[in-house]
Amino acid sequence: MLAFDAVPAAEIPMDARPPAAHAAFVRAPWRWPTRRIAYFNAARANAGAVRKAVRAWNGSGTRLRFVRTSRRRARVVIRYWPSQACVPGGVTSTSFDQRSGRAVRAVVRISRPDPLNAACTHWALTLVTAHELGHALGLDHETRRCALMNPTLANISPQLCRPSLPPWQWRCRILERDDVRGAVRVYGGRAKRRGRAVCDLFKAPATPGSLTAAPDGTGALAVGFARPITPRPPPHVLAGPGSFIAAARTGACPATPAEADTGFESAWTVPDGAVQTTRLLPAAPGQVCVAVWARDGVGRLSPAPATTVVSVP
Ligand SMILES: [Zn+2]
Structure with missing residues (x-):
């Protein structure tokens, strides 16, 4: 019934295909006669996602x-698919008086929920539930601009919302301008200011601590720094082991690794919190700034490097 394999990993349909038993319901414009819609959530393991979707x-x-x-x-009942496995996307069957x-x-x-499958994480299910509630209240798909009512999720964001997100972020705004305008047209009200569009699923690595650098007598610098405690990504995010970038620039501190005269990236050889040592060859003598970044398993750098300035003869 559901073509799971036809769906690329990064693209999740908001709606799965409705099962045949529900084909009798007509999907057409409808609205609720009252502005209070009583709902019941029978999908208990998704209580948090449902609460967020309702709150949005x-x-x-x-x-x-x-x-x-x-x-x-309840007039709106939220239920699981019959399947125990992750089903990407939801479906809403609304019955209404045709006249x-x-x-x-x-x-x-x-x-x-399935924390191993991006389509069934708490964040994706929050967007899917809010999308389905949009159908329940009478909105159809929006295929021209960024909206929660886009038919498809790309990673954990409606597909037409830009920029398309890396796997460590999600579209935490949930409702877009277009969605709220649609609902306001039907039920009245006034669109509120919306919060920020995008949130991280987990924090970027912190800046390495306690950086020291000193000439080691061979023209190189002996460098030491503490490996920061790196937040672990949620299980559905494919992540490598994490690394550090040690770099140097003569005369000024580099703000990014690209601004350094010299440097390299390497895997950590010590656990979180322990001191990592390495050697670095400055490109030229003088006041040399040594800068060290941590990079997490999905490629994010610590927001700022640790830096120290050392006199190289
Ligand atoms: Zn839909």
């Missing part, structure tokens, strides 16, 4: 509120 809509400025209630009273366009009931299906 409820805080958007739209005059519409998803209100948590019992399963019996009046009044929505009666909606069932949203989302995957069980």
Whole structure:
């Protein structure tokens, strides 16, 4: 039923194909007769993702509120797919009165969480749930500009939102201008200022500590620095072991490795927190600035290098 293998790893459909049993529901414009939509989340392991998705809509400025209630009273029920495995994308089946366009009931299906699969991480499921709630409240796909209602996720961001994100970030804004405008048109209200667009899934490495450098008598510098404690990426992010870049520039400190006269990248040979030693050959004598960056397993540098200036005869 679901062509998992046809989907490239970086592209996750927001919607999986609806199962045949739901094909009877007509997908067409509808709206809820009240501005309070009672919902129940039966997908308990996704409670955090559902809460975030609900909060995004409820805080958007739209005059519409998803209100948590019992399963019996709920008009929108969020459920798992029948599968135990990760199912990329969700689906929403909304039943509504065809003459009046009044929505009666909606069932949203989302995957069980799977921290090893980008499509079923907490972050992806947050976006998928918010997208499905967008369908439930009456929005269709937006295929021309950046919107949560884009049909596909690229990494953990709607596909048409730019820039396309590296694997250590996600589109934490959740709702885009286009989505809120659409909902405001249906339910009234006024779009609120949105937060920042993009967040890191885990922190960049810190700057190496306690940097020392001294001529070792052979024309080289003996350099030592503490390996910073590097945040571990979530399990779905493919990451290498991490490394350091030691570099030198005569006369000024380099702000980036590219600005150095000389330098190299190497794997750490000590654990987090321990002192790494190495040797560095300055390109020219004088006041030499030694700079050291940590680089994590996904290629991010520490925001600033550790630096020290040493007189090289
Ligand atoms: Zn969709």
